[in-house]
Amino acid sequence: MVSVQRGAYNGGNFYITTTLPYVNADPHIGFAMEIVQADIIARYQRMLGREVFFNTGTDEHGQKISDAAKEAGTLPQTYVDGYAEQFSILKNKDRGLNVSWTNFIRTSSPEHKAAAQEFWRRCLDAGDIYKKKYQTKYCVGCELEKTDSELEGGKCSIHPNLSIQLIDEENYFFRFSKYQDPLRALYESRMDFVVPDFRFNEIKSFVSRGLQDFSISRLKSKMSWGVPVPDDSEQVIYVWFDALVSYISTLGWPHDIDNFKKWWVETGGVVQFAGKDQIRMQAAMWQAMLMSAQSASPEKELIASKQIVIHGFITSGGQKMSKSLGNVINPFDLVKEYGTDAVRYFLAREVSFFEDSDVTVERFKEAYNANLANGLGNLVSRILKMRSNYHVDVVIEKSEPSEVYTNAFLDLDPKKAADFVWEEIGNLDRLIAEREPFKKIKTDEVAAKKDIAMMVVKLYEIGVLLTPFLPATSEKILSLVQENKAPETPLFPRKE
């Protein structure tokens, strides 16, 4: 059960961001869903005439990447360059998902690193960063540091006969505990700060249980692949602290303060899309960091986010996707087989966004054949073929989208808007069966042509409504109508 209030999606300019995926693996279908959904919202906002800043990028620092680069026998920078390339393909119209981001921020870029350091200084000035000795838990068997949740009864689950070593380490900490009340006040004042509501409840109760300060740096001697801590050559900033700053560094913070204010402040804040594993980072830690830096910023430009939208995960065959299970569904493979818009369609309409949902290639194919080949694609063919066969003149009239469609977007429910479009597709198919213009043309040519012209107009309207979902297909339909052509090959060939 998901309930979303309307808000945040009316008037003015608009800033939306995805999380920055960590580049230790190829883009997976879960992130594909996140970025396609964000893209649909961004494209819809542009359709309304709003100016949109749409951000994404790559999170490139940290231990795992440092290790992976070492294993690959290459430098971390070379390693992440390759991955940034992989992710940037998502923008490609044919090989990727035709994602219309305005900026792609890489956390290893000089601008971002400078911003992360400046952000650190603000938090330091606010008195929220301090150095503390603490003990890390280390398993000699794994040769790895362990977190409490990885231990069972104080022992490593893989090496239960070895005892965990405690290692002293001195790191910088962020005074998270100071922000318990301010965070609660923020949640209190903003009904829809986190959607869906059950995720909002999770983070509220998490914060209510009390907050502990957390470490935000790592010893350079152990792990050097990160942004240097300002004025301390021994330490680098812990990866996620630097990664979160990307939402503002992408806007030119702190050097281009005018541009920054235009998007971060004048929009009323950023709308963030993130997976359910990200809720604490985005809705609590990042907000606390903003509050901290804000208190040391004379311009008071670092306001809280506008809204954080948390999506579920995609499973396959009822299980988490993993290489060992062999059930990984690669979005690029689907694009190769079915095309960019088919994958966009599936991620927009055939999975549930807020809840976890299961995806299999069988389901994908079924949905493709039913709704794209037999549904939309066939409808385009039959109407435009009739029009060109019978030489029908058509005058396109602009019309306003239905309220059902518009309200669905206000409700942050693009799926409902897509459902409406496919209902219209069904209606149009039924209208053809009812009017039978292909029969009528032999007995009453004028009436038949009038019917067909009306159908072409309706098809054009469907093409307009498809803009946020299937941009390339939408464009194709609109130009076929304008140029009075029928498609030479099927838009979505049926797959057997």
Place this chain on the structure above:
RNA sequence: GUCGAGGUAGCUCAAUGGUGGAGCAGGCGUUUCAUAAGCGCCCGGUUGUGGGUUCGAUUCCCACCCUCGACACCA
């Protein structure tokens, strides 16, 4: 363990306490403008289990079974 969400047709999901619906899949029929597509009809359910409240429960209450999530330094 504590808290939260959920269990409805083969699948994915709907249903202010008032005869349980839709899409897909499956079956039958039918049309030719169309991609063997379209349209029409049909099949399909003891609503997780057992109690309770009620004239009436998918809906409210209780118990139980099962699934999933949160309960902090993996990002």
